[in-house]
Every structure is written in C-alpha cells, then in structure tokens.
Amino acid sequence: MSSQTTKLKVDPRDGKLAMAHFYVAFIALALGGLMGLLQTLVRSGKFELPWGIDYYQVLTVHGVLMGLVLTTFFIMGFQYAAISRTAGTHSPAARRIGWIGFWVMTIGTIMAATMVLLKEASVLYTFYAPLKAHWIFYLGMTFVVVGSWLDGAAQIMTYARWRKENPGKPSPLLSFMAIINTVMWIVATLGVASTVLFQLLPWSLGLVDTVDVLVSRTLFWYFGHPLVYFWLLPAYMCWYAIIPKIIGGKIFSDSLARLSFILFLLFSIPVGFHHQLTEPGIDPAWKFLQVVLTFMVIIPSLMTAFSLFATFERYGRSKGATGLFGWFKVLPWKDARFTVPFIGMASFIPAGAGGIINASNQMNQVVHNTIWVTGHFHLTAATSVVLTFFGITFWLVPHLTGRKLTKAMNKLAIIQGWVWFIGMAFMSGAMHFQGLLGGPRRSAFSTYGDSAQAAEWIPYQIAQAVGGSILFLGIILMLIIFVNLAFFAPKGEEEFPVGEAENLEEKAPMIFENWKLWLGITALLILFAYTIPFIDIIQNAPPGSPGFKTWGSW
Amino acid sequence: MAKAELKTNKKTEIEDSSSLKGTLASVFFLGIFLVVTWVSVYFLFLDRF
Numbered sequence: 001m002s003s004q005t006t007k008l009k010v011d012p013r014d015g016k017l018a019m020a021h022f023y024v025a026f027i028a029l030a031l032g033g034l035m036g037l038l039q040t041l042v043r044s045g046k047f048e049l050p051w052g053i054d055y056y057q058v059l060t061v062h063g064v065l066m067g068l069v070l071t072t073f074f075i076m077g078f079q080y081a082a083i084s085r086t087a088g089t090h091s092p093a094a095r096r097i098g099w100i101g102f103w104v105m106t107i108g109t110i111m112a113a114t115m116v117l118l119k120e121a122s123v124l125y126t127f128y129a130p131l132k133a134h135w136i137f138y139l140g141m142t143f144v145v146v147g148s149w150l151d152g153a154a155q156i157m158t159y160a161r162w163r164k165e166n167p168g169k170p171s172p173l174l175s176f177m178a179i180i181n182t183v184m185w186i187v188a189t190l191g192v193a194s195t196v197l198f199q200l201l202p203w204s205l206g207l208v209d210t211v212d213v214l215v216s217r218t219l220f221w222y223f224g225h226p227l228v229y230f231w232l233l234p235a236y237m238c239w240y241a242i243i244p245k246i247i248g249g250k251i252f253s254d255s256l257a258r259l260s261f262i263l264f265l266l267f268s269i270p271v272g273f274h275h276q277l278t279e280p281g282i283d284p285a286w287k288f289l290q291v292v293l294t295f296m297v298i299i300p301s302l303m304t305a306f307s308l309f310a311t312f313e314r315y316g317r318s319k320g321a322t323g324l325f326g327w328f329k330v331l332p333w334k335d336a337r338f339t340v341p342f343i344g345m346a347s348f349i350p351a352g353a354g355g356i357i358n359a360s361n362q363m364n365q366v367v368h369n370t371i372w373v374t375g376h377f378h379l380t381a382a383t384s385v386v387l388t389f390f391g392i393t394f395w396l397v398p399h400l401t402g403r404k405l406t407k408a409m410n411k412l413a414i415i416q417g418w419v420w421f422i423g424m425a426f427m428s429g430a431m432h433f434q435g436l437l438g439g440p441r442r443s444a445f446s447t448y449g450d451s452a453q454a455a456e457w458i459p460y461q462i463a464q465a466v467g468g469s470i471l472f473l474g475i476i477l478m479l480i481i482f483v484n485l486a487f488f489a490p491k492g493e494e495e496f497p498v499g500e501a502e503n504l505e506e507k508a509p510m511i512f513e514n515w516k517l518w519l520g521i522t523a524l525l526i527l528f529a530y531t532i533p534f535i536d537i538i539q540n541a542p543p544g545s546p547g548f549k550t551w552g553s554w
Numbered sequence: 555m556a557k558a559e560l561k562t563n564k565k566t567e568i569e570d571s572s573s574l575k576g577t578l579a580s581v582f583f584l585g586i587f588l589v590v591t592w593v594s595v596y597f598l599f600l601d602r603f
C-alpha cells in the first residue's frame with residue numbers, strides 16, 4: 001500500500017524545481033561553451049581576445065560554469081526528479097528545502113560570477129592558494145556548496161520516508177543510487193568547505209596575512225576527486241538503471257549495481273593525493289597508499305563495463321542476434337535517448353585508460369600539468385558525463401514539461417551527439433598528443449621565447465581550435481533542442497524510463513542499505529589515508545604565503 | 555540435396571540466448587586496450603626519465 005506513493009509521472013510540483021535547476025545548467029552550458037571556443041581560438045595563435053579581456057579570466061568562467069555550475073545544477077535537478085519518480089512525490093517540507101537550496105546555489109553562483117567578471121577572481125575553478133580572489137567569490141562558492149547540501153537534504157528526507165514506509169525492503173534502485181551520490185557529495189564537500197571557511201575567507205578578508213598552501217590544496221583535493229565521481233555517478237545511474245528500459249532490455253543485476261555504487265562511495269574519497277603526486281611536503285609512503293586505493297576504483301568500473309555489455313548482449317540475443325557481436329547491430333541506434341549516452345559510454349573506455357595512466361606515479365610525471373590532463377577530463381566529464389546528461393534531457397525535460405520529443409528533434413539529437421563526438425575527437429585527441437609532447441595546460445598562446453619544443457605544439461593547438469569550433473556547433477544544437485523541449489515541443493506524454501532487473505526474485509541484500517556500516521567504513525578509510533600525513537603537513541609546514549594577484553584589473 | 559548437404563556440413567549449434575560470450579570478448583578487448591595504452595606511456599616514461 002505504502003509503496004503506492006511511487007507514480008509513473010513526476011509530480012508537477014517536483015518537476016518545476018527540477019526544471020529550475022535545468023534552466024541554470026543550460027545557461028551555464030551556453031556561456032561556458034562560448035568561453036571554451038574562445039580558449040581554443042586564442043591557443044591556436046590566430047586570434048586575440050578583444051577589449052582587454054584576459055585569457056585566464058575566460059578560463060575561470062569556463063571552468064566554474066562547466067565544471068561546477070552545469071554539473072551541480074543538472075545533477076541535483078536530475079536526482080531530485082529521479083527520487084520523486086521512484087520513491088514518491090516529495091513532501092511540501094522537502095520541496096521547500098529543495099527550493100531554498102536552489103536559490104542559495106543560484107545566488108552563490110551570481111556572487112562568484114560577478115567577481116570573476118569584475119576581474120577580481122581570475123583564480124581558475126580550483127581557486128588554488130596563493131592566488132587570491134575577492135572574498136565575495138569565496139563566499140559565493142560557499143553558498144553553492146551549502147545550497148547543494150539543502151538540495152541533498154530534500155532527497156534524503158524522501159528516501160528516509162520511503163524506508164520508513166517500507167520496512168525490510170530494499171529501496172528503489174534509482175533512489176538508492178542518488179542517495180549514495182548525495183552522501184558522497186556531502187562527505188566530500190566538507191573538505192572544500194573547511195579550506196574556504198577556515199583559510200581562504202579569513203585570508204581574503206584580511207583577517208590573517210598568510211595561508212598554508214599545502215593544507216589548502218590537500219583539503220581541495222580531498223574534495224576534488226570525489227567531485228569527479230559526483231559527476232560520473234548520475235551518468236552511471238542512467239547507464240545501469242535507465243538505458244536497459246530504453247532499449248527494451250533488463251538490468252543485468254540490481255545487486256551488482258548497488259555493490260558498485262557502494263564501492264564508489266568507499267574508494268572515491270581517500271584518494272586525493274593522486275592529484276598531488278608531484279607536490280613536495282607529502283610523504284611518498286602515503287602517496288603510495290592513496291594510489292593503491294585509487295586503483296581499487298578500477299574494480300567497480302570494470303563491474304560496470306561488464307554489466308553494460310551483458311545488458312546489451314542479452315537484449316540483442318533476445319532479438320535473435322547471433323555470433324560474437326551480432327547483438328551490437330540490433331541496438332536501437334535510431335533512438336537518441338540511447339545513442340547519445342552510448343557515445344558517452346564508449347568514450348569512457350579511452351577516458352578510463354587515461355585515468356589509470358594519470359594515477360600511476362611515474363607516468364604522472366609524464367603528463368602532470370600538461371594539456372593531456374585537459375584532454376582526459378574532456379573525455380570523462382565533457383563527453384561521457386555530459387552526453388549522458390544530454391541523453392537524459394531528451395526525455396526528462398519533455399516528461400516534466402508535459403511535451404514530447406518529436407521525430408525531428410530525435411534526429412537532431414542524434415546529429416548533435418555525433419557532432420560532439422567528432423569535435424571532441426579532434427580537440428581531446430590533439431590535447432592528449434600535445435600533452436605527451438610536454439605542452440602545458442592552463443596556458444594562453446605563447447611561443448615560449450621561440451623555443452623549438454613549443455613550435456611542435458602549434459599544429460596540435462590548431463587541431464584543438466578546429467575541434468572546439470565543431471563542439472561549439474554541438475552546444476548550439478543542444479541549446480536548440482533544450483529550448484524546444486522546454487517551451488515549444490507539442491504537448492504530450494514522454495515516459496520516464498525506469499529499468500527492471502532481469503531476475504525479479506533476486507532481492508538486493510538489506511546490508512546495502514546499512515548506512516551506519518558504509519559511512520563507518522568510509523570514515524575509517526578517510527581517517528586511515530589522511531590523518532597521519534595531514535598532521536605531518538601541518539607540523540612541518542613552511543611559513544605561510546601572502547596572496548598573489550597574477551592578473552591585471554579592468 | 556544441396557540443402558541436406560548444408561545441414562550436415564554445418565554443425566547445428568543452437569546458440570543459447572543467454573550466452574554472454576560477446577560480453578566476455580568485449581571485456582577482454584577492454585582489458586587489452588587498458589594494458590596497451592598503459593604500457594605505451596610507461597615506455598615513454600622510461601625513455602625520458
């Protein structure tokens with residue numbers, strides 16, 4: 001009886017809040033995409049920014065809008081809707097908290113964006129000390145984080161209600177996955193919140209003169225790695241639990257999906273040192289330990305790959321496909337809701353391979369701070385994740401606005417996916433190769449005093465500008481589709497697909513919902529990986545650094 | 555005639571619709587890809603440092 005709260009349609013009141021998130025996300029995509037295009041053009045050496053606009057200002061806008069705003073808003077909107085669909089309509093209290101969260105995040109975004117536009121905060125999206133931004137920028141970032149906690153609280157309330165009404169039953173898979181991601185996000189953001197509140201804000205307000213750079217970078221990366229999994233897990237939600245329904249197949253195993261999400265929760269956080277492998281001041285033994293923990297993430301990643309291949313093969317064979325790879329051909333390639341996320345999944349193969357290289361201590365020295373890294377996360381975040389988010393948009397936005405994805409839009413959506421793929425193949429491919437030749441990331445065009453090595457990079461930078469232009473076209477197509485689905489598409493019903501497990505007898509073990517256990521292990525792993533090196537970092541700290549402003553004013 | 559011949563030539567292997575051999579092959583290819591990319595950059599490292 002109680003589980004009857006689950007409806008096939010997201011309640012319009014919940015839909016409105018989800019859509020509010022999506023509007024902000026797609027505005028961020030539009031502006032951020034334009035910045036991305038400008039960056040590639042500048043780096044080609046053929047174009048200079050007009051009106052005294054600074055490359056690093058543009059790059060900050062791009063990183064903040066794409067990496068932080070687009071992702072966080074889209075994810076919170078999607079998870080809020082997915083929980084409403086699978087665990088039942090949110091209560092008025094939860095919805096109110098969600099709205100407050102949305103507005104706090106939005107105000108924070110406006111505060112931070114204003115400071116960047118005023119040239120008071122060209123500190124890039126990682127805002128590393130000792131680069132120093134205006135305090136309003138840091139306060140704005142704090143608002144974004146606090147707002148996302150409120151958004152998360154709304155989701156947790158609805159999940160908790162479901163559990164209370166359905167004692168002894170495993171929660172709906174999509175709700176469970178969304179909650180894992182929210183919990184991971186809350187644990188992770190404690191790190192960035194601490195550096196901002198206790199270090200960067202007092203310092204930028206002038207209350208203290210210096211900042212301990214290594215402490216702040218360590219707290220940042222305690223957050224920074226789970227950040228990338230916070231982007232990825234909603235895409236995995238779609239791959240595991242939604243795509244099977246779209247293609248007309250079944251979820252390979254509900255329990256396997258839950259287990260892999262739990263492993264992501266456990267192993268995403270105690271691994272931040274893999275971003276700090278070249279940093280002095282951290283004992284190599286602890287770097288080694290965290291690299292080992294990093295490699296543990298390969299396990300759930302390969303579980304995911306296996307499970308997706310299996311879903312596809314089972315479906316294909318049920319359609320009569322034969323041979324080793326016959327199933328591949330019968331997948332519904334004409335359905336954008338499948339094809340566009342599929343391009344994302346396929347891109348995760350080179351993306352993951354690059355990730356294993358980045359995390360390997362020796363090879364990190366080959367690629368560290370080169371444009372290879374940028375190439376890597378434009379495959380992970382800007383292709384696998386973003387194309388999956390687009391794939392979700394194609395049905396979720398019309399579902400929420402009471403419209404339909406028309407045949408024409410479906411076609412345009414597929415074209416959009418392939419345009420993105422081609423643009424990214426050029427841009428990310430060229431970034432990878434230029435990186436292996438030593439080309440730096442986060443660098444405007446320079447011939448580096450006419451050095452021969454830098455001359456080798458220029459053809460690759462031109463290839464990136466070609467790719468960037470194609471990608472920008474992809475963004476325009478996506479915006480057309482979004483505006484159509486939100487405002488102009490014909491009225492109708494679009495399904496919110498929720499997959500079913502192949503084996504309905506297989507009930508997920510209740511231990512998966514034992515939050516005391518998983519949060520306990522998460523905390524233990526974090527304490528184990530961070531306590532001693534962190535004490536060491538503080539005790540043996542060099543003198544603090546004053547702030548630097550490496551950019552000019554308007 | 556010809557038909558009968560075909561039948562006897564070809565082993566009538568009924569493919570089990572629950573077969574996952576394509577999946578097995580796919581994850582093997584994935585594994586090989588990971589190893590090959592890793593080893594190539596590893597040699598780049600050995601070459602340089």
Ligand code: HEM
Nearest residue numbers: 036037039040063066067124125382441442443468471472
């Ligand atoms: C039109 C599509 C895009 C283009 C042309 C583009 C281009 C670029 C370029 C050239 C850089 C590196 C510049 C440098 O290191 O000097 C960059 C950085 C970055 N991009 Fe993109 N990008 C695009 C889409 C995206 C998307 C969709 C995301 C995220 C979901 C994203 C996230 C980032 C981030 C986080 C950085 C790092 C900024 C930093 O290093 O501070 N980009 N992008």
Ligand SMILES: [Cu+2]
Nearest residue numbers: 224225274275
């Ligand atoms: Cu990482």
